[in-house]
Amino acid sequence: MNKILVTYFSASGVTKKVATKIANAVIGDLFEIEPVQKYTLEDLDWTNKQSRSTIEMNNKYFRPKVLNKVSNIDEYDTIVIGFPVWWYTAPTIINTFIEENNLEGKNIYVFVTSGGSSSDRSFRDLKNIYKNLNFISSKRFTGKEDNNDYINWIK
Numbered sequence: 001m002n003k004i005l006v007t008y009f010s011a012s013g014v015t016k017k018v019a020t021k022i023a024n025a026v027i028g029d030l031f032e033i034e035p036v037q038k039y040t041l042e043d044l045d046w047t048n049k050q051s052r053s054t055i056e057m058n059n060k061y062f063r064p065k066v067l068n069k070v071s072n073i074d075e076y077d078t079i080v081i082g083f084p085v086w087w088y089t090a091p092t093i094i095n096t097f098i099e100e101n102n103l104e105g106k107n108i109y110v111f112v113t114s115g116g117s118s119s120d121r122s123f124r125d126l127k128n129i130y131k132n133l134n135f136i137s138s139k140r141f142t143g144k145e146d147n148n149d150y151i152n153w154i155k
Contacts, residue, residue: 002077002107004028004154005070009083009093011039015113018141019082022111025147026154028080033097034067046087057087063096070101078107078154083122085114090122095129103133109154110138 006028008019016032023030043052056062073079083094090110110126112119123138139153 003075004078004080005031005073005076006080007031007033007070007082007097009033009035009091009097011044011084011091014143015082015084018111018113018143019080021143021145021147022080022082022141022150022154025150026080028078029076031070033083033093035093036065036067053086053091056092057089059092062092063099064093066093066096066100073101073103076106078109079103080109080111080154082111082113085112085117085119085122088117088121089125094126098126098130098133103130106134108133108135110135111153112138112140113142114140 004026006019006023006026008015010016010019010032019030022028039052045051046054048054056064081094081097083090110119110123112122119138119140123135127135137153
């Protein structure tokens with residue numbers, strides 16, 4: 001296998017747990033996509049039209065600032081990007097990560113965590129926005145999978 005970086009944004013901790021399991025299963029490095037301004041429970045209230053997450057997701061060009069960049073991105077052949085599904089797609093902080101890191105020439109896998117939404121729209125949206133990138137596959141995980149599920153997906 002190639003050198004793998006498992007990146008993730010986790011607002012509530014669920015995606016972090018899955019990302020950690022994936023990194024351990026595929027023997028990859030782990031990188032958290034952290035917002036400069038952490039999300040509070042009020043920020044994540046999708047029923048509130050004035051919540052931070054609602055405002056961000058209603059503006060396709062909004063890019064939340066991230067705390068850190070991957071300093072050694074060139075060392076990786078495969079990038080796994082994980083996030084919770086927001087409004088049926090990737091949170092805008094994922095766009096920030098992609099735009100601040102050169103992912104050209106890398107194999108990119110996308111995983112989502114969601115109570116019911118699939119990874120299909122998120123994957124399609126990212127492929128349409130970043131046509132120059134090599135998106136390979138996407139999958140929704142719950143955290144109840146075993147290591148073979150993660151390994152087989154990346155293979």
